[in-house]
Amino acid sequence: METIRFGSAIVRVYERGDGKWALKWREAGKGRGTTKTKYEDAVEAAKAQAKRLDGATGKQWVTGQDAEVLAKLKAIAGDRSPFAVLDACGDALRLAGGLAELTAAAEAYAKSKRSQWTLGELFRRLEDEYREHRRAQTWKSLKVELKPFADSLADLGLGAISPDLIAEWCSRGTPSPRTYNNRRAKWSTALGRARELGWIDPNQRTAAEIVPKRREERKSPSIWPVPDGERILSLLREQSPDLIRYFALQCWGGLRPSEAQAIRLDDLTSHPGYVHVRAAVAGKLGAERFVPMRPNLAAILGTLPSEADVLIPPSRDPSRKKRDEERLRVFAAPLNADTRLSGLVREAGILDRWPNDVCRHSFCSYRLAQTHSIGKVAEEAGNSEAIIRRNYRRPVPVEVGEAWFKIGL
Structure with missing residues (x-):
């Protein structure tokens, strides 16, 4: 299939089972089409049709692939000038020495930024988010578990929180398996949010997720007589x-x-x-x-x-x-x-x-x-x-x- 674009108009060229070439486009809200015997004739007819549909002349032809590249560039640039983004990328490639080197440098920079976030900062971020956008009841439960550690270990880097440390925190006071698992789940929620924010490695399981759950005895829940x-x-x-x-x-x-x-x-x-x-x-x-x-x-x-x-x-x-x-x-x-x-x-x-x-x-x-x-x-x-x-x-x-x-x- 070949996609022909001109401005906002799109005409697609398909090869039929009998060897002929079909042109398809939409006009006035309806599907339209025609057929050509040769591929070259079909492409030329598609260009002419797209040009007519767009209602303009003198525009530059681009292939479907070129249009996709342009759309991606605009998406990456956002509110910035696409030309400025291209210039900056070109300068970065030259400074790094190549695409692989630039990727490695970006990963190293992201890792260094992640190592700067602390447990105290995560606690404050969660507190603000739950107050504004989430449930106060949920935060009340999370806060009971997180606050003592956020107060005493506020400067602890998130990258230093290991599975062994999570297991130690969740094991305090010889808890039942259910209590242990509930504590683990709260740390999993907190560190999962840090991962979403990019504060810890976004491609790895969190320390809380690595810690295995404890087996709970199945028993019926409490109800009011x-x-x-x-x-x-x-x-x-x-x-x-x-x-x-x-x-x-x-x-x-x-x-x-x-x-x-x-x-x-x-x-x-x-x-x-x-x-x-x-x-x-x-x-x-x-x-x-x-x-x-x-x-x-x-x-x-x-x-x-x-x-x-x-x-x-x-x-x-x-x-x-x-x-x-x-x-x-x-x-x-x-x-x-x-x-x-x-x-x-x-x-x-x-x-x-x-x-x-x-x-x-x-x-x-x-x-x-x-x-x-x-x-x-x-x-x-x-x-x-x-x-x-x-x-x-x-x-x-x-x-x-x-x-x-x-x-x-």
Whole structure:
């Protein structure tokens, strides 16, 4: 195939199976074509046709390959003059002594620049990015792991972070395999971002990725027993009604903690019978979804007063009370709802340590018992079926699942 260009016009020449040559182009939004017996005649006709299509004369002919070279040069030059870029490249080639030498010099320069970045600089970069563009809840988890090292080893070069060092950091305090792997994953996230930025070798695995995971014992996740779910709901009604939506949306709507924190009041009413989890609110997958409003969830939310100031407990600090009032006029939950909720439950003696994702695990386990459909639960929870089966499901009898979704009725 031969591509003939003139200005913005393109005509392509193909050899047909019968030995003749076909010309193809688009005109007025439609495909056009003609046929020539000889190749030379086809090329000349294609040039004439392209010239006519462009509607101009006196322009210089270029082949398709030449046009591609020109397009690449313009892309490399960006806002700079392509001629200035060519001159600079020519000077660099002469100084280096050849293309191979120039490539080696550029790689050495990039390596020297990478060695200058430190752990403290990476921490500050991540903190800025997560505050502006990513999830505060995710950064909160990362910060717990990274900050002690960023404070004490701020000047440590990223290139000096080895797999042995990552393994040593993750092993502090004789952690369980799960805790060790969670720490490793956070370092993998941090160093992976450094690789994206070009702060460490972009063509190599990070030190955290090289460190092997530890084998975890498979066990069912923690969930709320039905009596505990009832006790916590009663506790919140008595002491902190402003936290009820946050708790209920996780336990009977399957929302992630970050989603329950970010959901707006109009997301609960914009589509009757559903909780609208917008893409901007959705967690790890970032995909919009509609969660059916179970009868007990609708009943729990429906009993709450619409006035924000009535929801906030009188014992709340005055300065924080004003902030919470303003937020609860728009959002379903106040700030720091997770910390306050776990503190209240522990103070009430319901448990000593708040299990990770216990509300969401409860929803998935009881909903699976109720529906016998892992696909349905995965859709409502915003996860894959494999993740639900592996991480979120604790087998429970059907009757217990039904009882869970009657709490609040």
